[in-house]
Amino acid sequence: MSLTLIKQAIRGHKALTPMWQTHPLKESYELVIIGGGVHGLACAYYLAQEHGITDVAVLERGYIGSGGSGRNTAIIRSNYLTPEGILFYDESVKLYEDLAAELDFNVMFSQRGHLTLAHTDASLRTMRWRAEVNQIQGVNSRLIYPDDIKKLAPHMDVSDHPRYPVLGALYHPPGGIIRHDAVVWGYARGADNRGVHIHQQTEVTGLELTNNRVTAVQTSRGRIKTGTVLNATAGWSSLIADMAGLKLPIETRPLQAAVTEPLKPFLDVVVVSGTLHFYLSQSDRGELVMGASVDPYASYAQDASLSFAEGLAGHVLELFPSLARVRLMRHWAGLCDMTPDYSPIMGFTPVDGFLVDVGWGTYGFKAGPVSGYRMAELIATNATPDLIYPFRYDRFLSGDLVGEKGAASVGH
Amino acid sequence: MLLLPCPNCGPRNAAEFRYGGEYKPRPQNPESPAADTEWADYLYFRENKLGVKKEWWYHRAGCGCWFLAERHTKTQTVEQTYLWEPEQ
Numbered sequence: 001m002s003l004t005l006i007k008q009a010i011r012g013h014k015a016l017t018p019m020w021q022t023h024p025l026k027e028s029y030e031l032v033i034i035g036g037g038v039h040g041l042a043c044a045y046y047l048a049q050e051h052g053i054t055d056v057a058v059l060e061r062g063y064i065g066s067g068g069s070g071r072n073t074a075i076i077r078s079n080y081l082t083p084e085g086i087l088f089y090d091e092s093v094k095l096y097e098d099l100a101a102e103l104d105f106n107v108m109f110s111q112r113g114h115l116t117l118a119h120t121d122a123s124l125r126t127m128r129w130r131a132e133v134n135q136i137q138g139v140n141s142r143l144i145y146p147d148d149i150k151k152l153a154p155h156m157d158v159s160d161h162p163r164y165p166v167l168g169a170l171y172h173p174p175g176g177i178i179r180h181d182a183v184v185w186g187y188a189r190g191a192d193n194r195g196v197h198i199h200q201q202t203e204v205t206g207l208e209l210t211n212n213r214v215t216a217v218q219t220s221r222g223r224i225k226t227g228t229v230l231n232a233t234a235g236w237s238s239l240i241a242d243m244a245g246l247k248l249p250i251e252t253r254p255l256q257a258a259v260t261e262p263l264k265p266f267l268d269v270v271v272v273s274g275t276l277h278f279y280l281s282q283s284d285r286g287e288l289v290m291g292a293s294v295d296p297y298a299s300y301a302q303d304a305s306l307s308f309a310e311g312l313a314g315h316v317l318e319l320f321p322s323l324a325r326v327r328l329m330r331h332w333a334g335l336c337d338m339t340p341d342y343s344p345i346m347g348f349t350p351v352d353g354f355l356v357d358v359g360w361g362t363y364g365f366k367a368g369p370v371s372g373y374r375m376a377e378l379i380a381t382n383a384t385p386d387l388i389y390p391f392r393y394d395r396f397l398s399g400d401l402v403g404e405k406g407a408a409s410v411g412h
Numbered sequence: 413m414l415l416l417p418c419p420n421c422g423p424r425n426a427a428e429f430r431y432g433g434e435y436k437p438r439p440q441n442p443e444s445p446a447a448d449t450e451w452a453d454y455l456y457f458r459e460n461k462l463g464v465k466k467e468w469w470y471h472r473a474g475c476g477c478w479f480l481a482e483r484h485t486k487t488q489t490v491e492q493t494y495l496w497e498p499e500q
Contacts (some may be wrong), residue, residue, distance in 0.1 A: 238458065238459070238460035238461070239460075239461075239462055242461075247453070247457045247458070247459065248457065248458070248460070249456035249457050249458065250458060250460055251433070251434070251458050251460050252460055252485075296426075296430070296431055297414075297426070297431035297467075298431070298433075298434070298460070298465070298467070298485060299485050299486070299488065300462045300485050300486045301485075301486050301487070301488060305413065306413070307413065307427060340455070340456050396452055396456045396457070397449065397452050399452070
């Protein structure tokens with residue numbers, strides 16, 4: 001690899017070929033996936049790889065990975081609270097573990113350990129509850145106390161000085177971070193190699209229905225006839241569903257994140273505090289990647305706000321006072337499609353041929369591979385796999401919700 | 413920063429308020445068994461539109477009043493705010 005890189009550098013990278021091709025828009029496809037993020041691309045990849053279905057178009061309004069897939073803080077974990085959630089995210093972690101080999105692309109998955117801090121007796125109790133449920137489901141997760149936390153994160157103030165002292169933490173060794181762009185590119189290349197058409201700069205402008213059945217998709221580049229459409233557009237999913245006359249139990253909220261200037265490696269683990277509303281990890285480049293909770297009101301604006309930066313910095317400094325003079329480099333927002341129970345919505349809807357893989361809120365990236373894998377299975381077999389049955393659309397009509405209190409950055 | 417005009421107190425920083433979600437009328441016959449789907453719709457489903465949206469806000473750090481606002485969900489322009497009144 002490195003020798004090839006040197007050769008290419010000398011030759012001006014002229015012999016490098018694009019990782020995926022551009023195609024003219026075909027008149028019809030068997031399946032149209034709206035949304036070129038990790039969910040849409042993973043689904044396209046597994047449809048081709050596992051089920052041999054390749055007459056698929058992935059439509060992306062911008063460039064692939066330009067939405068939530070490129071804006072999240074790249075944390076991967078499976079220490080959720082509901083048994084349904086744990087089984088699901090655990091399969092995702094296992095798929096992520098083998099992903100670099102599967103895609104022949106270095107996705108830089110670093111299972112460095114994940115700490116969820118508890119600052120109150122109540123949250124300590126919840127962490128113990130989560131640890132127990134995790135262990136029963138076979139997920140490596142346990143409660144640890146300040147002495148052990150200090151060994152994992154020596155620069156964190158675990159004394160009784162902060163306003164909310166650290167009382168303990170849920171330690172999840174398989175959790176970690178990944179290079180999110182690489183995951184998207186790897187899936188895109190894999191899908192493209194197997195015959196899937198990826199159409200960037202192609203905005204969906206409408207859906208055509210006959211007798212409550214999807215028949216065509218209208219796009220900014222023309223009309224596509226298709227019998228099946230998968231809506232994988234995260235923050236914009238209500239707008240796409242509206243084109244099919246369908247209402248979703250979703251509210252779009254921005255989630256902001258920021259990175260600091262690069263520092264020498266000093267933080268091995270991912271640190272998350274629900275009470276203080278922040279999560280923090282150090283990327284391979286040395287930048288501290290930080291996020292907090294979703295914005296307090298519904299919005300489609302991907303703006304960065306000063307009040308967020310102030311709040312985040314204050315909370316991070318509470319536990320990492322040594323970072324006081326570190327500068328913020330970048331600060332952005334992504335759109336989260338929040339559901340009432342903090343669980344996704346996957347599968348069939350009352351509109352025939354209109355499938356959803358939405359409601360991914362603040363936990364979409366870590367579920368990319370498993371949701372792609374299982375949605376591909378659902379599409380290929382026309383039946384809902386057991387693993388994603390709890391996340392079906394109908395649960396909101398029957399009241400069978402999956403209250404996921406282990407979800408990130410929703411501040412319960 | 414979002415500046416929100418409270419009907420009682422005038423324009424204030426949005427940090428003083430609590431967002432109460434999209435406005436929608438309550439089910440007409442809440443007790444009837446047929447109201448289940450209406451309740452599901454009322455409790456969970458959202459228009460979530462991109463554009464001017466009618467929504468509840470609560471002035472928690474001010475007059476303590478719940479009111480309605482019409483706000484654009486992308487540009488954040490607040491078209492108007494007013495107190496709720498029962499429909500005639």
